[in-house]
Amino acid sequence: MIARTRFPVVLALASCLAGPAVAQAGRDDPWIHISVHERQAGGSSVEINVPLSVAEPALALAPDSALARGRVRLDAGDVSLAKIRRLWMELRETGDAPFVTARDSVSDVTVARAGNLLDVRVTEMGGDGETVRLRVPVALVDALFAGQEDHLDLVAAVKQLQTTRGEVLTVEGPDSHVRIWIDEQPSSGT
């Protein structure tokens, strides 16, 4: 009898105590992982794992001189960002095909669309033949170019990342390997 009357009280108490823990454990919020590994033996490595929900407030922490209202001003040299944006809008509508192929004595550059990814490959001619490869989701590039004139919209990019899963960027160099990806695991698993 006593056990029967105490049971609801114990159950209510357990619910109160376990509720927040269950709510936290059940969260499937996206986490962004950044991993940088030097290839040589004993090389340095950096691993960063943060919930994507901290990215937006983190942007607001940047000084206004660097980032105004989540928009960064890009100095693209001789070519304005507005021109690059217009070029992107035209090229993105084409199917899977190389957008740009440029080769000279210094480097070999290929920019292509492969499904939902923008694939950039830069190979250094001569020297140690360094190859850098970036694979960025097309939707992320769209979000970055959502800014006006010579600004990239980082807030829009972060919002886009909320719905992105999988590889965001990979850079394969001869000395190091950089990888950025998003999943729902707090640990990078590397």
Place this chain on the structure above:
Amino acid sequence: MILKLLALGTLPVGLLTAAAAVFGPTVAVIEVNEGGEDGHRFVVPLPLPVVRGTLLVSPAKDLLAENPDWKRVAPAAGRLLEELWKAPDAVLVRVSEPDESVTIRKQGGTIRIDVTGESERVRVRVPIAFVEDVLRRVGDGNLTGRELAISLGRLPRGQLVEVLDGTDHVSVRLY
């Protein structure tokens, strides 16, 4: 009769426990141990109620009046910490170099920073609730001594800082 005495005896203990839960830690102990044969040892117990009491009666002056940048970043930093607090425990940053490693992890309600070098080790525990509370007060307006005194009540017990440098050892612990 025995039960009554027992109940009366447990009352002060219960009240003290409740007070400790409400008012937070009561003593900060700073301990410095110098290594070597002639090394000194200092133990400085700092009664936190005295610190908080002093802050409570201090003039209502904005402690960050000369640092307006803090007020600008406080709301965003507070939101960042709030999101971190809600997140499950995880290793947030791990840097490994041949002679040094840095780990920042979220563990419970704290951010733990662990730096290990060849002969030194630094461990810092940052209580999220305390920092978030201070940032909220900064963001809401002015951070006065009184506001800081209230925030100090949110500090958790346990070790806050530990530095091992060769044979020297420094620690700050809250009780």
